[in-house]
Amino acid sequence: MKGGRTQHTFSPPVMEARRWIAGKEFPAERPLINVSQAAPMDPPPEALRAHIAETALTVPEAHLYGPVLGLPALRAELASRWTAKYGGQISSGQVAITSGCNQAFAAAVSAIAAEGDEVILPTPWYFNHKMWLDMQGVTAVALETNAALLPNIETAQSLITDKTRAIALVTPNNPAGVEYPSELVRAFFDLAREHGLKLIVDETYRDFDSRTGAPHPLFADPDWAETLIHLYSFSKAYRLTGHRIGAVITGAPLLAELEKFLDTVTICPNQLAQHAALWGMQNLDGWLAAERLKVLDRRTAIKECFPTLEARGWQLLGLGAYFAYLKHPFELSSLELAQKLVDEAHVLALPGIMFHPAGSNRGETEIRLAFANVNADQIATLFDRLEAYRPIS
Template structure:
């Protein structure tokens, strides 16, 4: 059987791999499984949004192909939302709706780079970004973050070569949870602009940022779209993960090329998911604000819990994530599997977010607390404190 070598060499989906660790394991009633592996809410959309989706199903247009770049009314509503959130100017013709934010990233890369080109990724990285680059024969140039889990634009500048096409940032970050300061984001924009690169910023978790108001000022630059490619997701904000609705903002000329990619891959985003996202933008502002406060409470609970675990180190915490340095001699991949049977905990090892030759991955774990309330987080830290491995 012939397989494309670049695809065969790409790592397997980490979350799916971690789920296999649960096979055949029986969890005692007094210590049920805490699944902290995936950054996706398992609760359904709020009831009023479910009602709106049922109404949309009765509209014959919901079941037809739609525009490749998304419903015009959703593109317009998201442009208005971005203007309100960040300030500055953005129009509907600078936005594409995609089948999830992963597809938005793939579409952006398809317009920028191909085999033999390079894209700079801070490490630890979001594994699907690295996977897509590897599949396409694009070099993922690693930019190691410092002990504060922040990437350094000066270090990034030394990594740029004639093959480099873009720099990628994820903020709030997956896997570390760290929120990049506005000045740091602006510095990366300036670097990318000066060197003729694109700056791709994935803000999937924007709506759970701890800062009130705009997390950066990039959209206030009237020429933002000459450098910035902005990615967003409705999946986490409105609990629409299974409906796959994301978005991409850039200049109209690039969108004309991205349209070719999207038409070839999915033809159009799902109409039901888009209508749900539109209804959410128009009606769920207060509900989403409450969701954000709950996530901030969980963040505080995780910080408080690890403050009492002196041998552990909470390196980053925000959005849905905590990134922790563990105190054991074993590799994080081995530790993560042992935690399933010894503590009924499912978390991901840092090695799933780093290149195979990066020793830092072996020292860290990612905790995704989207589906753990404050009591569950307290239970997590209590179990970690009792470990005897």
């Protein structure tokens, strides 16, 4: 029997990694340290949970279909906050709410690209972006990054063809954690505009950027809406991962095309999630600021612990948001290493091959640590285990 579109891509990496620990038990004195998934594992703060419960009990329309592009109040709040954060002018008519940031990317690509078209992705890339392009018959053109894991404008320009429809950036980056400099993001915007392309900027981890102020100046450009497709996730900010709530900000004409996709796939975003996101933005600024500081403290802990690994030949390639991206010193492949670490060090991490094109030698030596759910003491233990690790042949 012939297969469908899904057979054109690989298995979900996080689900694949979970199979490595299925049925295995780890002793209490040496528990598994899971640094495989970049999502908060704690529930939303109690006040937000109480608001969700109250909404479920007292707002009847929260259980019905809502507007395809999202609640007007939430769209307006996001537009107002982003205008204040980034400068320029953003209207609610340029905002759509989606069922998670992955859906925002899927909707955007569906609106701008057809089978046989191309989208440029810097590597190491976010694997779900690659998977969606595969399933749509859109070619993911790998843009290899430099030693600092930053994409190069000249290299990107050399990859543009008459089939190119967009360049997609993730900053702070998943999987590498790197925060793209403001001037680099602007340069990619100018490159995209020059060639009539869209620039997709996924800022899922924006709330955990180490920098203050606007991370880029794109919204200050009076014609930003003709080129920019901005993606955001409420899930990381307010621990709403299971509620699936994200956003896309772009020109109103393109949103009309996205609306066709969103209406067909989900009809409307989760209503309770939208009320939760709105309440979170209006009431949890202080809480979110404290969460950011926790993430930055973990980032500092990794910097402080890393010299012991460096002495063993490891390299820290990228660090930021939820991620540390490392180069390992062993002869075995990153996939072999990741699988061995489960049984021999009780560490679950993702290998670099999951973030590169098939056959990339670069991915064989890299590994990602997602540290959102490990505290400073656990980070110290993690690095002790990695420092002491020697592969068992």
